[in-house]
Structure formats: structure tokens, C-alpha cells
Amino acid sequence: MSTQIAAITNVKTGAISEAVYEHPFIVRLCHWVNAVALLILVFSGLQIFRAFPSFGAKIPQKDLLHWPKAYALGGWLGGGLQWHLTFMWIYIGTGLLYLTYEIFSRNYKQVLFMPRDIRGVWPMVHHYFFFGPKPYIREAYNPLQKLAYTSAILLGILSVLTGLAIWKPVQFSWLAWLMGGFHWARLWHFAMMWAILAFLFGHLVMVVLHGWNNFVSMLTGWKKDPEYL
Amino acid sequence: MNFRTDSRQFKRINRRELLKLSPVLALGAFAIPKLQKPLLKTGLAFSDWASARLFRSGHLAPTFDDSELTPFARFPINDYDVDDPGVDLNNWTLTVSGAVRKPGDYTLAQIQTLPKFSQNTRHVCIEGWDVIGRFGGARLADFLNMIGADPAARFITVQCADDYYESLDMATARHPQSLLCYEMYDQPLTREHGAPLRLNIPTKIGYKQAKYLTDLKMSHVLEKAGYWEDQGYSEFYGL
Numbered sequence: 001m002s003t004q005i006a007a008i009t010n011v012k013t014g015a016i017s018e019a020v021y022e023h024p025f026i027v028r029l030c031h032w033v034n035a036v037a038l039l040i041l042v043f044s045g046l047q048i049f050r051a052f053p054s055f056g057a058k059i060p061q062k063d064l065l066h067w068p069k070a071y072a073l074g075g076w077l078g079g080g081l082q083w084h085l086t087f088m089w090i091y092i093g094t095g096l097l098y099l100t101y102e103i104f105s106r107n108y109k110q111v112l113f114m115p116r117d118i119r120g121v122w123p124m125v126h127h128y129f130f131f132g133p134k135p136y137i138r139e140a141y142n143p144l145q146k147l148a149y150t151s152a153i154l155l156g157i158l159s160v161l162t163g164l165a166i167w168k169p170v171q172f173s174w175l176a177w178l179m180g181g182f183h184w185a186r187l188w189h190f191a192m193m194w195a196i197l198a199f200l201f202g203h204l205v206m207v208v209l210h211g212w213n214n215f216v217s218m219l220t221g222w223k224k225d226p227e228y229l
Numbered sequence: 230m231n232f233r234t235d236s237r238q239f240k241r242i243n244r245r246e247l248l249k250l251s252p253v254l255a256l257g258a259f260a261i262p263k264l265q266k267p268l269l270k271t272g273l274a275f276s277d278w279a280s281a282r283l284f285r286s287g288h289l290a291p292t293f294d295d296s297e298l299t300p301f302a303r304f305p306i307n308d309y310d311v312d313d314p315g316v317d318l319n320n321w322t323l324t325v326s327g328a329v330r331k332p333g334d335y336t337l338a339q340i341q342t343l344p345k346f347s348q349n350t351r352h353v354c355i356e357g358w359d360v361i362g363r364f365g366g367a368r369l370a371d372f373l374n375m376i377g378a379d380p381a382a383r384f385i386t387v388q389c390a391d392d393y394y395e396s397l398d399m400a401t402a403r404h405p406q407s408l409l410c411y412e413m414y415d416q417p418l419t420r421e422h423g424a425p426l427r428l429n430i431p432t433k434i435g436y437k438q439a440k441y442l443t444d445l446k447m448s449h450v451l452e453k454a455g456y457w458e459d460q461g462y463s464e465f466y467g468l
Contacts, residue, residue, distance in 0.1 A: 182359055
């Protein structure tokens with residue numbers, strides 16, 4: 001798939017600018033539906049966690065953290081589960097649609113972190129965190145971005161697998177076994193949530209830093225004046 | 230692929246692409262109070278449908294060594310009402326009704342004539358904790374044969390001495406690990422754990438494994454799914 005590039009003539013000034021079609025419709029659709037599903041799963045998941053906020057024994061019970069009820073969705077355990085068991089299908093559905101689309105459209109080349117991207121990671125880290133020079137950008141996503149997005153996709157897959165292991169520890173007993181048993185699978189599921197939230201935090205910081213045109217590209221697909229053209 | 234356009238036309242292209250995302254707004258239906266309840270109910274029902282499809286009659290729940298058992302004193306006692314509903318153990322019977330050839334009152338001694346099975350299985354609570362316990366009793370499948378259950382019946386509903394009530398689908402009821410349990414840790418059930426008879430269903434979540442059973446009914450339609458199901462929990466909740 002070749003990327004679409006538009007040369008835009010300003011009707012008032014006659015100046016010419018460029019724009020790139022970075023995000024195909026399916027990607028944008030999955031991004032936003034999945035984002036809503038993710039937030040609902042986080043806050044309903046925390047409601048479920050509140051029913052037993054521990055990863056130890058029931059007797060004696062030592063709570064790990066008290067998550068306030070005001071920041072949990074569903075009102076009570078049963079309500080939280082209803083939200084969770086509803087939106088997990090939307091989360092899985094958009095995830096599968098996205099992965100299928102990426103593979104068959106070959107759009108995955110834009111986002112998949114490959115071995116050749118490894119050497120480009122440090123210069124980006126150096127630039128972002130240690131005020132190093134800005135590396136020359138040649139693609140829509142720089143190597144650090146690819147690493148972040150590929151990791152996020154993997155975390156998403158792992159969040160589903162750990163979730164399946166605690167929802168169905170008997171039917172998917174092999175999955176629970178892989179994770180060290182039901183008990184550990186529950187801890188992994190919780191850990192995946194925090195890992196995804198850590199990604200989300202970094203993602204949002206970057207969205208703010210990279211400005212309006214970058215944000216709009218996930219809504220319309222088109223990025224105006226991309227730095228790599 | 231390159232093309233030329235002008236800023237006015239490009240705006241139109243952008244607007245069209247943005248509008249294509251409008252289906253995302255359909256998720257807003259979940260924020261409308263009137264629609265929220267039925268939508269979540271549908272989601273839960275879909276999960277239950279998928280759960281029933283995922284259930285495999287021949288697939289056994291993992292079993293554990295004696296060394297992995299949670300000590301009996303640390304096996305939680307959970308109930309929705311009272312720990313001990315005061316069952317008269319001497320005159321207790323299980324009243325069987327519905328789609329069966331031999332309805333009536335069954336004594337514990339009658340149930341104990343069926344082959345006894347013991348198993349170390351995981352008990353998972355919907356709250357999130359889990360313990361490994363030792364359970365002994367008669368296979369529910371054997372008891373269904375004893376009472377002459379109608380093979381076409383689709384549900385079992387049980388009543389309990391504490392007014393709790395529960396239900397089971399037939400595939401789960403006939404699973405080899407589904408027990409009419411009268412022993413825990415090789416001792417007769419204590420009152421808090423449901424004496425004299427409870428369900429032990431390792432393929433189900435904890436709240437489906439009712440204690441202090443008094444009545445068992447076979448039916449073709451599900452009249453009452455269960456106490457917690459009526460509060461909003463899943464009807465099937467298979468593990």
C-alpha cells in the first residue's frame with residue numbers, strides 16, 4: 001500500500017503545503033472504540049478488584065490498596081462485572097479487527113518494531129529525555145514510537161489472555177497454568193492494566209507535545225505538514 | 230500516490246473522514262440511563278452464551294495434591310444471610326420434585342448409598358479469592374439417575390435452608406466432578422459449610438455451589454436462576 005500524499009494549494013495565499021494520509025479508517029475506528037472500551041475496562045476492573053483488593057490469602061486477608069469507590073465503575077461488584085463482561089467483547093472485537101486489518105493491508109509495516117529499528121531507539125530516548133539532537137525522521141513513526149506501539153499491542157493481547165485465564169480457569173486451564181495458575185493469572189491481569197496505563201500516560205504526554213496536527217490525524221487520517229516529507 | 234488539491238477541498242475531505250468516525254458515538258448509548266441497563270444485560274447474556282459454548286463435558290477441572298490444600302480453618306465461610314440456618318440434621322431430607330420419575334423425600338443415607346467420590350479442587354469466589362479444598366460426595370449425575378430425571382429436563386434448581394436458591398444447567402450437572410457434597414476434608418460437612426448437603430461444582434463459580442440444600446427440582450424452563458443472579462450476577466458463570 002502506497003501512502004497518499006496531498007499537495008494543497010491555499011485558496012487565499014496560493015502557498016502550497018503537504019499532508020499525508022497516515023491513519024486508514026479502520027485504524028482510526030478501532031483506536032477510538034478501543035480507547036473507550038479500555039477506559040471502561042480499567043474502571044470496572046478496579047470495581048471488581050475492590051471486592052478483594054489483595055493477591056494473598058482470603059484468611060487472613062491483607063489488602064494491597066484501597067481503591068476509592070468514587071473512581072470505580074458499576075456501583076458494586078455485580079455492576080462492575082456487567083460492564084467488564086460487556087466491554088471485553090468490544091475490546092477483543094476491535095483488537096481483532098485492527099490486527100486483521102494491519103496484516104492484510106500491510107499497514108503493520110508502519111507500526112511494527114523490527115530488529116532494524118533497534119539502533120534508532122537510543123537516539124530518540126536521548127532526544128526526548130536528555131535534550132539530545134533530534135534524529136532525522138524518515139517515517140510516520142520513529143523507532144521509539146514503533147517500540148511503544150508494538151509493546152502496547154502486545155500488552156493488549158496479554159491483557160486479554162490473562163483475563164481469559166481468570167474468567168475461565170477450567171476451560172482454559174492450560175492458559176492459567178502458563179501464567180502460574182489462577183492466582184497468579186489474576187495478578188498478571190492486574191499488572192497488565194498498570195502497564196497499559198503507563199503506556200497511556202506516555203502516549204498522552206506525547207500527544208500534547210506533538211501538537212494539534214498530530215492529534216487531528218487520528219480523527220481525519222490526514223496529517224498536515226508532516227516533518228518527514 | 231500523490232494528488233493535488235486546494236485548501237477548501239482538503240477541508241471537505243477532512244470533514245468527510247471525520248464523519249466516517251461517527252459510529253463511535255453509538256457507544257454513548259451506554260451513558261443513557263434508560264438504555265444502560267438493557268445494554269449491560271445483553272452484554273452479560275452474550276457472555277453467558279459464550280460461556281455455555283466454551284463448556285466441555287469431558288474437560289476436567291484441575292485437581293491438586295493434598296499438600297496444596299488450603300487448611301480447613303482457612304477455607305472461608307461465605308453466605309448471604311446466616312452461617313447456620315439451624316437445619317434439623319436428624320429429620321433432614323432432600324425433597325425432589327419436577328420432571329423426575331421418582332419424586333419425594335430422599336434421606337442422606339439414601340444419597341450415601343451412591344458411589345462416593347473425593348476430589349481436591351479449586352473453589353473460586355466471584356470476589357477474586359480462591360482456595361483449594363477437599364470435597365467428598367455422590368456424583369450429581371448418579372443422583373439424577375436415582376431419581377429418574379427426565380433426560381429432556383434442562384435445569385436443576387435448588388432451595389436452601391437459608392432461603393438461598395440456585396440453578397444449574399444439565400451439562401454442568403452431569404459433569405463427572407459435579408458432586409452432591411456431604412464431606413469436606415474427609416469429615417461430614419460442618420453447619421457453616423452447608424450441613425448436611427451442599428453442591429460442589431468445580432466448573433462453576435462459588436456462588437453457584439449452594440449450601441444447606443433442602444429441595445431439588447428438575448425443570449424444562451429456568452424459573453429462578455438464583456439469588457445472586459437476581460441481583461445482577463451472571464446466570465451461567467462457568468469457570
